[in-house]
Amino acid sequence: MDIQKIREDFPILSRTVYGKPLVYFDNGATTQKPRLVVDALVDEYYSVNANVHRGVHYLSQQATELHEASRETVRQFINARSTNEVVFTRGTTESINLLVSSFGDEFMEEGDEVILSVMEHHSNIVPWQLLAARKGIAIKVIPMNDKGELLLDEYEKLFSERTKIVSVVHVSNVLGTVNPVKEMIATAHAHGVPCLIDAAQSIPHMKVDVQELDADFLVFSAHKIYGPTGVGVLYGKEEWLDRLPPYQGGGEMIQHVSFEKTTFNELPFKFEAGTPDYVGTTGLAKALDYVNGYGLEQIAAHEHELTTYALQRLKEIPRMRIFGEAAERGAVISFLVGDIHHFDLGTLLDRLGIAVRTGHHCAQPLMQRLGIEGTVRASFAMYNTKSEIDTLVAGIERVSKMF
Numbered sequence: 366m367d368i369q370k371i372r373e374d375f376p377i378l379s380r381t382v383y384g385k386p387l388v389y390f391d392n393g394a395t396t397q398k399p400r401l402v403v404d405a406l407v408d409e410y411y412s413v414n415a416n417v418h419r420g421v422h423y424l425s426q427q428a429t430e431l432h433e434a435s436r437e438t439v440r441q442f443i444n445a446r447s448t449n450e451v452v453f454t455r456g457t458t459e460s461i462n463l464l465v466s467s468f469g470d471e472f473m474e475e476g477d478e479v480i481l482s483v484m485e486h487h488s489n490i491v492p493w494q495l496l497a498a499r500k501g502i503a504i505k506v507i508p509m510n511d512k513g514e515l516l517l518d519e520y521e522k523l524f525s526e527r528t529k530i531v532s533v534v535h536v537s538n539v540l541g542t543v544n545p546v547k548e549m550i551a552t553a554h555a556h557g558v559p560c561l562i563d564a565a566q567s568i569p570h571m572k573v574d575v576q577e578l579d580a581d582f583l584v585f586s587a588h589k590i591y592g593p594t595g596v597g598v599l600y601g602k603e604e605w606l607d608r609l610p611p612y613q614g615g616g617e618m619i620q621h622v623s624f625e626k627t628t629f630n631e632l633p634f635k636f637e638a639g640t641p642d643y644v645g646t647t648g649l650a651k652a653l654d655y656v657n658g659y660g661l662e663q664i665a666a667h668e669h670e671l672t673t674y675a676l677q678r679l680k681e682i683p684r685m686r687i688f689g690e691a692a693e694r695g696a697v698i699s700f701l702v703g704d705i706h707h708f709d710l711g712t713l714l715d716r717l718g719i720a721v722r723t724g725h726h727c728a729q730p731l732m733q734r735l736g737i738e739g740t741v742r743a744s745f746a747m748y749n750t751k752s753e754i755d756t757l758v759a760g761i762e763r764v765s766k767m768f
Contacts (some may be wrong), residue, residue: 397591446576569733
């Protein structure tokens with residue numbers, strides 16, 4: 366992989382911040398966009414813009430073809446059986462909320478249980494808490510060891526006859542831990558329980574095959590894999606989606622409406638009320654094609670090399686504390702240096718042109734488990750380089766001398 370050539374596809378990477386070259390290490394929050402993705406959005410607005418589905422005119426049919434071709438691109442990317450299993454949403458958060466709302470309404474009642482993990486993002490905690498407030502369900506939590514690995518023996522013990530669903534993150538956005546989700550799904554299935562996988566942090570970095578995992582539901586966002594914001598995906602096995610009630614009502618998700626009785630559309634449209642972001646879905650498809658062009662194996666190998674190098678270099682810094690030492694880990698590193706507040710460290714690195722994320726990373730229960738308030742997080746993408754890591758290390762060394 367020619368990283369310099371890749372970097373040329375991302376115009377923002379050549380800009381400066383405070384007179385310093387931008388070093389962008391906040392990919393876990395959102396990735397930058399290649400020119401071809403942005404060009405596709407502009408091109409569609411300027412040449413094919415028309416509302417999709419039900420339009421008899423040429424532009425509408427063309428826009429519909431693009432939108433539905435994007436659904437097929439997503440289907441291939443995650444190896445779903447059918448496009449009926451690919452629901453477009455506004456992002457991972459909406460995908461989870463949709464699933465919690467529909468699944469909770471249909472299959473859960475007071476006293477029923479959901480199993481989550483201690484390292485979940487708030488978007489896979491709070492919707493379940495809202496359901497708990499509404500219906501009186503209980504939330505069980507899989508604990509982890511000090512390395513940041515989930516305790517699978519404890520996970521097994523959490524199942525009861527009241528367990529209705531498991532909802533776990535594939536890759537921790539804080540620790541970088543890659544959870545053994547295939548094994549965890551198999552355990553859930555052995556108890557007759559379906560499983561939702563939050564793949565927001567895994568999809569950009571590794572091959573995710575929903576059939577190989579045997580995932581019942583899986584969710585991710587476009588903007589974390591070089592696509593536009595405001596577009597996400599909910600994958601669901603067809604037999605499950607068929608049994609779930611709609612999440613929102615409106616145009617598109619209906620077959621026939623009368624004041625006496627309304628019948629709903631077939632899959633996946635049953636879950637897509639209103640006008641979809643049909644331009645954004647084209648952007649997502651272009652981003653997935655871009656990633657496929659280089660190959661996820663190559664991208665994963667490059668990012669693994671970067672992460673290994675970064676860990677080795679960061680550990681040379683005095684008073685460095687790295688959180689998350691799991692054997693299987695992704696391209697995310699969370700750290701603190703001595704007693705320097707994460708916010709101060711992040712702010713001063715920013716003055717050197719280095720973009721990192723600071724705070725609790727929408728994972729406050731995990732921070733409580735670690736006994737800290739927050740961390741500095743560096744997260745890598747296909748376009749990052751070892752020399753940028755050297756810049757980060759030099760920056761941290763410079764800042765830590767100030768304290």
